Amino acid sequence: AQSVTQLDSHVSVSEGTPVLLRCNYSSSYSPSLFWYVQHPNKGLQLLLKYTSAATLVKGINGFEAEFKKSETSFHLTKPSAHMSDAAEYFCVVSGVTGFQKLVFGTGTRLLVSP
């Protein structure tokens, strides 16, 4: 069975500084991995996805993530935080066979201060 662990429930950064949101995964098969963002009382928006192509994945709004099989990690980064990045971020894993259920992490709330 697949699972993900988001290592920080809250991350605080200053505007203009780098962002690092950490995610470790567990999967019996080669997984598909995703990062979604959720602004307060809104639906989820896909930031980026890894589906066994390039290990460095670029997403929207300047975010990127690197798939590291040896570390079972898929950390999300951004070189310079913007106030509008303040939101909840979810790391998600799915299998590649059968019904491809999405399994969500518990989320990391990103706080950005001026």
Add this chain to the structure above:
Amino acid sequence: DGGITQSPKYLFRKEGQNVTLSCEQNLNHDAMYWYRQDPGQGLRLIYYSQIVNDFQKGDIAEGYSVSREKKESFPLTVTSAQKNPTAFYLCASSRRYRIDTQYFGPGTRLTVL
């Protein structure tokens, strides 16, 4: 514009009443999903449907029911059997067997008084 609409945005009900949450999509997606979100937890799958007139239980289906009579619609009924129904409910859709194409609606916040 293509997308998913959920209505209403906020819903209040008395304990013991059934309530139906609406989800409509115009993305021409075959598959649709319902998730529940609670504070401090990730999303949990309630029901999903890969095709019209067929649906399957997810991880937390007890106390919920669905129907899929039309491709674009997937309503969720929260019944009185659901012990703790207050939550944020999210609907999603995707191309069949392509969960990496999943799009989410804006959600409905249900509060049971």
